[in-house]
Amino acid sequence: MGMLQNGVWTNDTPVAPTDASGNFQRAESGFRDWLTRDGAPGPDGQTGVPAAADRYHLYVSLACPWAHRTLVVRALKGLEAMLPVTVVGPVMGAQGWSFAGAFGGTGDPVNGVDHLHQLYAMAGPDMTGKVTVPVLWDMQERRIVNNESSEIIRMLNTAFDDVGARPGDFYPAELRDEIDAVNERVYATVNNGVYRAGFATTQGAYDEAVHALFASLDWLEDRLTGEWLVGERLTEADIRLFTTLVRFDPVYHGHFKCNIRRLVDYPRLRALAERIAALPGVADTIDLDQIKTHYYRSHKDINPTGIVPAGPAVPF
Numbered sequence: 373m374g375m376l377q378n379g380v381w382t383n384d385t386p387v388a389p390t391d392a393s394g395n396f397q398r399a400e401s402g403f404r405d406w407l408t409r410d411g412a413p414g415p416d417g418q419t420g421v422p423a424a425a426d427r428y429h430l431y432v433s434l435a436c437p438w439a440h441r442t443l444v445v446r447a448l449k450g451l452e453a454m455l456p457v458t459v460v461g462p463v464m465g466a467q468g469w470s471f472a473g474a475f476g477g478t479g480d481p482v483n484g485v486d487h488l489h490q491l492y493a494m495a496g497p498d499m500t501g502k503v504t505v506p507v508l509w510d511m512q513e514r515r516i517v518n519n520e521s522s523e524i525i526r527m528l529n530t531a532f533d534d535v536g537a538r539p540g541d542f543y544p545a546e547l548r549d550e551i552d553a554v555n556e557r558v559y560a561t562v563n564n565g566v567y568r569a570g571f572a573t574t575q576g577a578y579d580e581a582v583h584a585l586f587a588s589l590d591w592l593e594d595r596l597t598g599e600w601l602v603g604e605r606l607t608e609a610d611i612r613l614f615t616t617l618v619r620f621d622p623v624y625h626g627h628f629k630c631n632i633r634r635l636v637d638y639p640r641l642r643a644l645a646e647r648i649a650a651l652p653g654v655a656d657t658i659d660l661d662q663i664k665t666h667y668y669r670s671h672k673d674i675n676p677t678g679i680v681p682a683g684p685a686v687p688f
């Protein structure tokens with residue numbers, strides 16, 4: 373699969389790079405500026421840009437669990453009108469993510485490019501790196517503000533609060549330590565853990581990932597004695613887990629061989645996923661067709677025929 377090298381698209385890198393032991397290696401996101409209410413720096417001194425209705429645009433894939441986080445927070449904060457979205461087509465081919473073509477690509481009304489890598493090349497003409505969704509795009513300065521979903525959801529949580537966002541704080545100060553701790557384990561073993569199992573190229577790497585994944589799902593099921601993972605209120609810890617849970621039975625269980633148990637075998641986790649899916653606007657962010665089409669048709673190393681399975685029935 374491809375990446376940009378010195379601003380030029382190349383297509384000779386593997387879909388999922390692994391280390392010498394067959395462990396999947398996820399690359400760091402490259403654009404890390406921060407959207408704030410007034411353009412003040414981000415929480416760790418990142419370059420700030422001011423929130424405004426109609427200035428920013430979100431590029432996503434409906435298939436991607438990382439991009440999906442940003443859509444959920446956008447819906448919960450009521451940002452649909454002030455932060456429009458463009459969706460790439462679900463199949464990642466020789467040109468990576470594309471706007472045009474088969475399977476429902478919608479074109480790119482903002483920059484008129486055909487492929488996401490062209491947007492990255494506009495933003496960083498000499499850039500070397502992966503071309504990923506989500507992308508938070510600044511239409512005024514025609515550049516990428518940030519392409520790291522965990523940071524974009526933090527920005528959307530507060531940045532638009534003075535220009536009409538719906539009230540709601542999914543990263544409250546008093547719960548941050550606990551949210552961070554849950555996020556850390558969930559990211560390593562669940563969100564990224566399913567990829568580590570699915571993209572492993574040795575039995576040992578797969579075994580390690582799949583057992584760590586199910587140990588964490590068991591742990592999450594045990595700690596979910598109330599409605600939410602942290603502090604008896606909906607937080608980003610729930611949202612970050614949700615997008616992996618939605619994809620679990622339709623994709624990760626089969627395609628990524630995460631098949632010790634299914635989501636529906638975890639009553640509390642299943643109920644959590646259904647609870648979040650029932651929140652206003654969230655059901656509209658779930659597109660199971662695009663999810664299944666993306667994974668089963670894009671990863672030819674894992675599924676060479678590209679056949680998309682019919683089932684299973686899922687509760688979303």
Ligand SMILES: N[C@@H](CCC(=O)N[C@@H](CS)C(=O)NCC(=O)O)C(=O)O
Pocket residue numbers: 373374400401433435436437438439468502503504505506519520521522
């Ligand atoms: N750390 C990034 C990861 C984003 C990511 O890996 N997105 C995938 C889609 S699910 C992607 O665009 N991959 C393209 C590629 O690897 O070439 C984030 O959370 O935003």
